[in-house]
Amino acid sequence: MVMTLKQLNFSRNGKRVLDSISGELRSGKIIALLGPNGAGKSTLIQAMAGLLSCAGAVSLKGQEIEHYCAETLAQNLAYLPQHSQLQFPLTVEEILSLATLPFQLTRLEQRQQINALIKTWGIEALAQKDFRQLSGGEQQRCHIARTFLQLQNMKPTNSGRGIWLLDEPSSSLDLEHQQQLQRVCLQAAKEGHCVVIVLHDLNQALRLADEVWLLKEGKLVAQGPTKEVITESLISDVFNVQAKKIIDGDDCIFIYNSH
Amino acid sequence: MIKKLLVSPFGWVIGLLLSLTICIAALFLGSIDAHSLLNSDIGHNILWNIRMPRVLLAFVVGASLSLAGVMIQSNVRNPLADPSLIGVSAGAALGAALIIVAAELLQVNAQYYIPLAAFVGGVLATVAVLKLGRSDLPGGMALLILAGIAINVVAASLIGLLTYLATDSALRHITFWSLGSLASANYFWVVLCSIALLIVCMWLPRQHRKLDAILLGQAEANTMGVDVKRLQKHSIVLVALLAALAVSACGIIGFIGLVTPHIGRMLVGASHRYLLPLTFILGGTLLVIADGIARTIIAPAELPIGIVTALLGAPVFIWLLVREGRRLQW
Numbered sequence: 001m002v003m004t005l006k007q008l009n010f011s012r013n014g015k016r017v018l019d020s021i022s023g024e025l026r027s028g029k030i031i032a033l034l035g036p037n038g039a040g041k042s043t044l045i046q047a048m049a050g051l052l053s054c055a056g057a058v059s060l061k062g063q064e065i066e067h068y069c070a071e072t073l074a075q076n077l078a079y080l081p082q083h084s085q086l087q088f089p090l091t092v093e094e095i096l097s098l099a100t101l102p103f104q105l106t107r108l109e110q111r112q113q114i115n116a117l118i119k120t121w122g123i124e125a126l127a128q129k130d131f132r133q134l135s136g137g138e139q140q141r142c143h144i145a146r147t148f149l150q151l152q153n154m155k156p157t158n159s160g161r162g163i164w165l166l167d168e169p170s171s172s173l174d175l176e177h178q179q180q181l182q183r184v185c186l187q188a189a190k191e192g193h194c195v196v197i198v199l200h201d202l203n204q205a206l207r208l209a210d211e212v213w214l215l216k217e218g219k220l221v222a223q224g225p226t227k228e229v230i231t232e233s234l235i236s237d238v239f240n241v242q243a244k245k246i247i248d249g250d251d252c253i254f255i256y257n258s259h
Numbered sequence: 260m261i262k263k264l265l266v267s268p269f270g271w272v273i274g275l276l277l278s279l280t281i282c283i284a285a286l287f288l289g290s291i292d293a294h295s296l297l298n299s300d301i302g303h304n305i306l307w308n309i310r311m312p313r314v315l316l317a318f319v320v321g322a323s324l325s326l327a328g329v330m331i332q333s334n335v336r337n338p339l340a341d342p343s344l345i346g347v348s349a350g351a352a353l354g355a356a357l358i359i360v361a362a363e364l365l366q367v368n369a370q371y372y373i374p375l376a377a378f379v380g381g382v383l384a385t386v387a388v389l390k391l392g393r394s395d396l397p398g399g400m401a402l403l404i405l406a407g408i409a410i411n412v413v414a415a416s417l418i419g420l421l422t423y424l425a426t427d428s429a430l431r432h433i434t435f436w437s438l439g440s441l442a443s444a445n446y447f448w449v450v451l452c453s454i455a456l457l458i459v460c461m462w463l464p465r466q467h468r469k470l471d472a473i474l475l476g477q478a479e480a481n482t483m484g485v486d487v488k489r490l491q492k493h494s495i496v497l498v499a500l501l502a503a504l505a506v507s508a509c510g511i512i513g514f515i516g517l518v519t520p521h522i523g524r525m526l527v528g529a530s531h532r533y534l535l536p537l538t539f540i541l542g543g544t545l546l547v548i549a550d551g552i553a554r555t556i557i558a559p560a561e562l563p564i565g566i567v568t569a570l571l572g573a574p575v576f577i578w579l580l581v582r583e584g585r586r587l588q589w
Contacts, residue, residue: 051478074484081478087338088474088529098472102484130528150483 002027002160002194003060009046010054017043027077027160030110030195031203032226035215036239041198042082042213048196049079061159062173074102075154077163078147082171082198084139084194086131092142093118093127100151106197113149121145121180136172144169148184151193161192168198184221202230202243203253214238227252265526266533274537278544285314285551290558304532309444316444317550317564318543320509321519325542326459328516329523329534333470335389337403339579341517342502344412344464345392345403348513350384350547351499351506352436353378353414358419372452374507378512381506384410389495439510441550448508455504460539461495466490467531474529478485497588512565515546515570521579 008222010018012063017040025031033041044050050073060076066077098253100110118127122237123145126138134142145217147164153211154162164185183197185208199205205212205226212229214222216238222229233256235243242257264270286306287293295303324342327537331340342348354376362369392406395473396559418437435443464498469490505512519542520534527533546564549571553564
């Protein structure tokens with residue numbers, strides 16, 4: 001078990017945002033957080049990242065998350081927030097190089113890692129550009145690549161390797177880069193990391209996730225293996241959308257009705 | 260292209276030489292020509308006891324305020340922050356003014372407590388402005404500037420109140436503070452300000468990547484292993500130290516802490532690895548130039564340097580407001 005959540009409760013402006021949430025994150029698994037807008041997905045992922053002081057307990061590798069110092073925490077989990085705005089002229093390369101900040105690496109090792117990252121992610125053309133001049137999707141890819149590099153530097157321990165927390169990473173990505181994101185998520189899981197990803201596309205969740213946590217109004221309404229959890233009736237209950245399941249061999253896909 | 264050249268060793272050498280040349284030129288700028296400065300006792304006296312401390316103080320204070328500007332801008336992720344705009348300098352001036360007036364009333368010599376009072380005033384003003392204008396909230400960019408205006412108004416009105424209690428000599432002392440001048444520069448202040456600058460320069464090199472991380476956001480920095488609260492706390496204390504000593508030595512000098520980091524970012528980008536040393540050199544040199552203008556433009560009289568930096572800096576500030584405002588759509 002790399003992380004356990006026990007009875008998390010959190011209120012904001014008198015409204016329950018997280019309501020007795022419990023669960024376990026296991027190494028090598030991909031967990032999709034699903035739910036309508038305002039269900040508490042981002043808040044839950046912030047709690048996992050240790051950014052939220054809420055009632056209940058979040059324990060990372062057997063120790064309460066509040067007891068971690070920022071540096072050790074960053075050696076165990078990488079977090080991609082939903083929105084991020086930069087007011088200053090940093091280049092893409094300068095931003096990517098921050099991924100190695102929590103690790104003791106030599107200047108040369110850093111250089112090599114960054115160069116390899118830029119190459120494998122196909123962002124050579126962006127590397128020297130001012131981050132603010134990039135499109136939304138390019139900015140997103142750059143941040144995904146940065147957190148991925150941070151993840152790759154994490155060392156395996158008895159209780160698991162790293163945790164990758166992705167808050168709606170695919171929202172501004174084109175089709176090609178959504179596929180790339182899927183590939184790196186699978187690769188990360190294969191390398192022993194646990195990936196938690198907030199998604200809106202149920203079909204993407206079906207293809208990608210081992211496990212689904214379905215949130216509604218701060219409560220976990222369903223939690224379990226993807227194909228068992230996502231059903232036509234649940235979709236209509238939680239999302240208020242009529243869906244039809246189409247099965248094709250081992251795969252299945254949902255088609256939504258507009259009414 | 261410019262960036263590549265500037266961050267190369269060659270670029271640094273050229274920059275340093277240029278800065279040194281300007282400082283030496285500033286030493287010989289004034290009503291007495293270089294020949295008599297170097298060849299008479301009076302000349303020597305003027306050169307070493309008046310001009311030298313003045314140029315040194317201008318450089319140290321310029322570098323201090325500019326570094327303080329970078330640190331505060333990065334910590335609150337707001338390119339419009341500046342020690343004088345957000346009320347740090349005014350808080351320091353208020354602290355100093357309180358001691359001056361109290362010392363006059365009580366008939367004691369409190370000269371050495373002035374920097375201490377300025378420091379306390381600076382810290383209090385910084386904490387207040389950061390509490391009022393939390394930059395992580397939506398609209399926080401504008402909120403911080405508004406909070407700065409509020410702190411400036413409070414400090415200015417309290418200083419105004421103090422001037423009514425003050426004797427004539429204390430009054431002159433206080434007026435000197437609100438406009439800024441390097442006319443009373445001496446080695447005592449050069450040493451004191453240099454010590455503060457040295458402390459900051461020893462602290463900063465290990466923080467440059469952490470400051471880069473903060474630019475991305477507090478949550479991002481936290482999950483990249485930066486203890487953001489701690490870094491901000493340390494930064495506030497050091498910014499207040501730099502600003503307070505600068506204010507104690509030569510009054511409120513506005514805009515230098517705002518403009519220098521921006522010129523620096525235009526030249527080498529926002530990465531603190533290059534920005535911090537560049538700001539140091541650039542800020543020092545710019546204030547030496549501003550002081551050169553202040554003491555020669557209406558010679559034999561002298562303009563307060565705060566007026567020169569405000570006249571040069573305010574248009575840049577307005578330009579920044581327009582540009583940032585357009586980008587952020589306040």
